[in-house]
Amino acid sequence: MSIENQIPRRHFLRDTAAGLGNIALLSMLADEASASGQKPTLSFKPKVKRVIQIFACGGVSHIDTFDHKPELIRADGKECNKAFDTFFDNPGRLMKSPFTWEPNKQTGHLISSLFPHLRDVAHEITWLHSMKAKSANHTPATFQMNSGFTINGFPCMGAWLSYGLGSLNRDLPTFVVLPDPRGLPAGGAINWTSGFLPATHQGTAFQTKGAAVNNLFPPDSVNARERKAGLALLGDLNDGFHSKHPDESGITARIKAYELAARMQVSIPQAVDIESEPAHIKAMYGLDRPETAGFGRNCLLARRLAEKGVRFVQLYHGGAFGSPRINWDAHEGIVENHVGQAASMDQPVTALLKDLKQRGMLDDTLVVWTTEFGRTPITQGIGATGRDHHPFAYTCWMAGAGLKPGLRYGETDELGYDSVTSPVSVYDFHATVLRLLGIDHTKLTFYHNGIRRRLTDVHGHVIDGILA
């Protein structure tokens, strides 16, 4: 099977190298080493061409944010005779949400006081209330949300899209990660690894300080005039080697890579130049307030990068699991944790949706908002006020072209304990994202150690019910 995929591909490389010349070589640069894979031709008409993902680290409580459960008010303080798959195995009693709930004006969707801004645009969002995770442990669950697998080393969604769709703008990385300014998520770069896919498809984590990309520029000690001469000399050396091996595509591609690198040195600083944005836009994202400035900056940056053709931008909201908590992991108390987390996210995310919409970008951009699991309707420990991890039910959402806006898909039971109506697996979620990009998730594969690997493993069904 793999040989059948390889030979035509190699012929393509050979033919372009011999005939079509540099333009074709340039366009195949990023794909050069993917001979062992099968590049999908798009199976469907794509609804969107780029994705912005917001990842809320730590496990956002669905029943305190987007999935209102009046039954919990009645049952508050009562025992819950259900089996839980928690991390700390210290079941307490049922606890009502401590927040107040108000409806979105258009759809009536009740959203808690944690998200007053997002409530106003809830009718633009497609809600998935019946998510189910495979693990009650942060990192495996986060890995699954990112890569489909609960273990280290599998390519994440951004890497798959880079591999499957390539770049929209070769002067910028295809897959950019914007870590929370408060710190990297647990596992750091494992979360945006290309796994066994070629290194090309690795997420590029933009630095919060200095140049956005590592080694984008030489240090100041390198004289610019001399570097220019050095590059010219390098060109001559490479031409000499190339003339010895005129039809070696890798050697040709290497020469082009240096030219592309030079173009990135121009385009990346332009893309990240937030200062060029007008004041009212900056204020809209909350750059003028300390609690929203950090994440607001990343949301604005995400819009700029998407606008300039980055295929996949992933924003992390929340860092690792240290103390004090800098993510949504509300073991100790749902109020003290979620209030602060939501305050830093609500306005910037809402601004991103509004800004994309006002620029018409929501017509070909998909925004997805994810977390790794929900939180228990019971407290963690009797008499406590925090909630433990809960993989049986949680809420994620999407917004953008190809979706039914305002739709609330799937339901949890009256306690928010289980996803009972139309449960959605992480595989289904990924399959649907790929579908919106025009990809059949069963056809985006890469051969590795015996298996044509997929983002959706051997599972996944497109959630037809949310597609417009």
Add this chain to the structure above:
Amino acid sequence: MFVWAMRQRMKSTVTCAAGKHVAGVGLAVGAFALALMAHSASTSLQTPPSKLQAILTKCATCHNPDQRAGGLDLTSKKTALEHGRALVPGNVDASAIAQQVVHGAMPPGNPLSESDRDIVVEWIKSGAAYPTITRPSKPLNPKSWAFKPLVLPAVPSANRLGTKNPIDAFILSGLQAKGLKPAAEASRNTLIRRVTIDVTGLPPSPADVASFLADTKPGAYERLVDRLLASPQYGERYGRFWLDIARFGESHGYEYDNLRDNAWPYRDYVVRAFNDDVPYDRFLTEQLAGDTSSPAVPAATGFLVGGPMDEAGKAAAGLQVRLRAREEELEDMIGTVAQTCIGLTVNCARCHDHKFDPIPQVDYFQMKAALTGVAPGERPLPSTQPPSAGDNKSATERIKRTVQQLATLSTSAPPSVTKKLTIEPLLRWTFDGSHGDAATSVGGMLAGGARIEAGKLTLPDTKSVYKSAPIPKRLTEKTLETWVTLDRLEQRGGSAFTVQTLNGVTFDGIVFGERVPNRWMAGSDGFARTQDVVASDEIAADVIPVQLVVTYAANGDVTLYRNGKLIGGPYRPAAVPQGFDPNGWQAVFGLRHDGSNTYLQGTIDEARLYDRALTAAEVEATYRTPPAGLLLEPTFALGSDSDQKKLAAAWKSLNDMLAARARNQARTVTADRVYAATSTKAEPTFLLARGDVNAPKQEVFAGAVSSIGTLPALFNIPSNATDSDRRKALAAWITDKRNPLTARVMVNRIWQWHFGTGIVSTPNDFGNTGEPPSNPKLLDWLASTFQTDNRYGKAWSIKKMHRLILTSQTYRQASTSSAAAKKVDADNRLLWRFSPRRVEAEVIRDSMLMTAGNLNTTMGGPSFRPFTVSSYGSKFYALVDRDTPEFNRRSIYRMTVHSARNPLLEALDCPDPSSKTPKRNVSTTPTQALEMMNDAFVLRQARILAERVRTSAGTDAKKQCITAVGLTLCRKPSQNELTRADTFLKTNTLEMYCWALLNSGEFAYVD
């Protein structure tokens, strides 16, 4: 029929990615259904015989001679009775079969109908007359070519080119069949660069190239190959490939990503095994069960547990979380063992029968039963024999004479040569009673055999210690300096200078050989401020005094120097540096600290204590002010030129002799502990339906893959066998010569390492989804040759296979392309030339160090840590880059953590350590170009290379060009290149010229 069978199968199992082999599966299922329906001649039973036969056929799906589920074979009465309790004809109550069936336990998950149960009961009651059972009726996938027994194929008589190497005959016959011709032999200059980088991962030096080009005697190339295979760098190169497959990482991954401080002994084991040409069957056996062998090699089992480990999950209070974390860990282990050793993806059969290969789910769980006692953890290493002195008497005499000569020269120097101390210590122990000697001014106590005489502190035995009185000063930031000679280099754990609290609980000291033999370290209480950063062995301190300095800065940085030069750090430990209150502390010599029981034996000429951290320049300056009467190095200016020359010559000779002595003693660094497999009680293993920890089915016993016809899958060991017996049995099964996969898989890897692509291009997958061999007979010839003793060498010798391949004409071909050949075989699978290829990330980094003359070739020992660590629930690693001997070691000695990878190496496709990587990707990206152009490491090597070139070639541009091109590209520059260099260097620096060479495509390729 076909469609029906397909649907049934899809329902009952989880499908595994779409593929064309589903058709094969469907047919096999059809065959199974037919077998079930088959009627056969009757017996004298009351029930219709076909019915009973169908039931027993079902039982025999698992209870057959190969699988023997539950240790039971139900294909004949004879074998059924062998089990004892399973079948007792005439006695239903005593027959386990009846009990299992009646209670619905068997067949698992699919109990017999009421009427079928009655049939079984009646059958046993009436004496259990056995119908004929045909098996296997299991719906297995087709076996790929790789399962077929290994037979030595005849060598084709393609001798027209007069080649003697059978490899060439196979390749030529393949080429001839397609009307292709091999390329001519590559130029000798190309060959030496190709084979040197290939075998050692480093380019040849200009001297290597020159001597090879000058060697016109027959067999020059073969001698070169032998020399390279014998060089220790070979093990570092091929060990790295093995570590890729073994997914070797030095942190746990997942949420916490904690460091594995003691994983490196496995890396050293692998390097050494390649260098020693450990037979491959033993190499595998040690990695699976080395802790049980004699002598024990526990470090080898680091192989089993090299994968990521979910510490949070394994320690979770929630039972489900814990169970799943352990299942994932075992899948990683089983997958690694099966893919590495036999090229089968057994891990794909964890939740269902393998979709494409004849690997039923039970095979996965049999392997799980074989490995289920393995837990990752730290275990002590057996203490190794102290290296035999191996001292050659005359060599020792020569060393002594040279030291004597140095002493004479040093005393003849005018007193002005050794400068006065310019940096004032807080305290100075000169042990000569002179003014300011702390031994007098502070005072102290000698114990054991310790004595102060002739201006020295002598510590002759394992009870000797000198402790100062309490010191009435405050000490926070500090520098310890000591001038020490050791009695023996084999001693371990004593201190040449310690400061401690009076109770000995808190201390910092200059400690020798405690954690790593022969190496200095900054010792501290509970190793709170200790890291194994010194990269080279002490080889001289038993012959001459050496200066050791450790500085402790206010920010926590700890830095080590020897004889004025940086040897380790700076590193910043997590623990805050200790402060000592006035009169609450003292100096100690000999004993590591109070509370320890290890002493240093040797002499201290002088010790100096500073109340601040000296800079590198200051340490250099203190080295220039040695204690009176010490040997002087050539950098000290003696009075006369002739003495100066004699001094330099004597030092060179001494250093050469000490290096030779160290080589002869062949010390290998060993650790006390290793992260490896720890053995626990092997609990019973149950097949898990859909791989779900909550759905256990029948018990499964230790075994392996059932589809190798000649080799039974179940191990011949008791069902309650110990963990070590299970693993030994697994190793025996894998290395059994009747197992055709083991040898095929390994020779294919060796082939791939040399040619870039294997004969099978999917090295970890010899099943149906893998690619069939491009030259099956060659593969089998290599595998058979590998397995046996023969004229090429011993059975399972890896170096024998390297030699065969490297000396073939096939390997020696030029890389010149041919349009005609490309039309027939664009991928060069038939090898009508040598395919040029980009070298691996490590080769690029190591070659830069080597060409710049900056490579530290010290082998083995703890990895260098190119990062600082911070903790926020999880560990975070901030990468650092330094020009220190430690950091200038080969890349294989770089500590690889999962969550922070080196951007330069990563851009060059250095793999994610979590991923089993049998074959490196080769990608070319703008990010890679940015790293190569701008990374501080690359820029620094360019600068150092330029210095080297200038030193050797002087200021003439053309000479500089010849030297620089020779070092980097291993050839002479062309006339054009000389002219270009001349022009370039008129207006630009040599450093920029070297930068361009290091960035060039030619530097990054072998052709």
